[in-house]
Amino acid sequence: MTFASTRTLVVITILWAIALFGIDYAKNPKAAEQLFSSKLMGVSAKDGKPVIKLWMNHMCCTGCLSDVTKALEKIPGIKVRQKDLESQESADMEATNKPKDYGNEVDLEITDLKTVDFMMIDHALRDAGLTADRMELSGPRHFRLNAELKHVCCSLCATGVREGLEITRGLKSQGHFKWLDSFVVDKQKKLVTAHARYDATADVNELIIALNHIGFQPTAVFAVVDAEGGVQPNSAP
Numbered sequence: 001m002t003f004a005s006t007r008t009l010v011v012i013t014i015l016w017a018i019a020l021f022g023i024d025y026a027k028n029p030k031a032a033e034q035l036f037s038s039k040l041m042g043v044s045a046k047d048g049k050p051v052i053k054l055w056m057n058h059m060c061c062t063g064c065l066s067d068v069t070k071a072l073e074k075i076p077g078i079k080v081r082q083k084d085l086e087s088q089e090s091a092d093m094e095a096t097n098k099p100k101d102y103g104n105e106v107d108l109e110i111t112d113l114k115t116v117d118f119m120m121i122d123h124a125l126r127d128a129g130l131t132a133d134r135m136e137l138s139g140p141r142h143f144r145l146n147a148e149l150k151h152v153c154c155s156l157c158a159t160g161v162r163e164g165l166e167i168t169r170g171l172k173s174q175g176h177f178k179w180l181d182s183f184v185v186d187k188q189k190k191l192v193t194a195h196a197r198y199d200a201t202a203d204v205n206e207l208i209i210a211l212n213h214i215g216f217q218p219t220a221v222f223a224v225v226d227a228e229g230g231v232q233p234n235s236a237p
Helices: 006-027 030-036 064-073 088-093 117-127 157-173 205-215
Strands: 051-056 078-080 104-110 134-138 143-149 179-185 191-196 218-225
Touching: 051 064, 051 205, 064 078, 064 088, 064 104, 064 179, 117 134, 117 205, 117 218, 134 205, 143 205, 157 179, 157 205, 205 218
Parallel strands: none
Antiparallel strands: 051 104, 051 134, 078 104, 143 191, 143 218, 179 191
């Protein structure tokens, strides 16, 4: 019995792959073109413009959106983008026994990212009787979150923050902190700097909740856009 040579098998495999690709392209050209899109070729398809999205577990009508708009109207650097929702009057007449998905997303237009304090957003929503389950920042390819702390009185405090965040970062397998590349704790500046992974969407709430869980309350959280290719210490694997 004669077997095909290695070269012959390679040629047959390549020809067969080309044939399959040709068939797939003929039936679905748009999907095939996406194989060579800039995003999949290692180049971000985003334009770098920052975007903030709030996921509200309760945002059922225009009355809810109106309260969110009013709560955030005095916060620098952002403006609530209006969207089509059920009117407050209609929602008031709706039967209470009807199943409903109350959650909704709120987009924030950013006029100046440097001035946006995510803690101000959190506090303003809570003062209005609402909360955002997620505060997601995306757009810039390299950015970091600076969480300012009021209390870091000694080296043990700084170590506690560092060790607590290391433990929390270990929950990536459970879907948490997938956006986090590394973090640095600066005792002198009372600052926690969380570097986001390249082109990531960072949930700022995850950082705030993690700090709360280990016993610290940030006074402010700002996003800083880094230069392309910036060095990030203590990089996670």
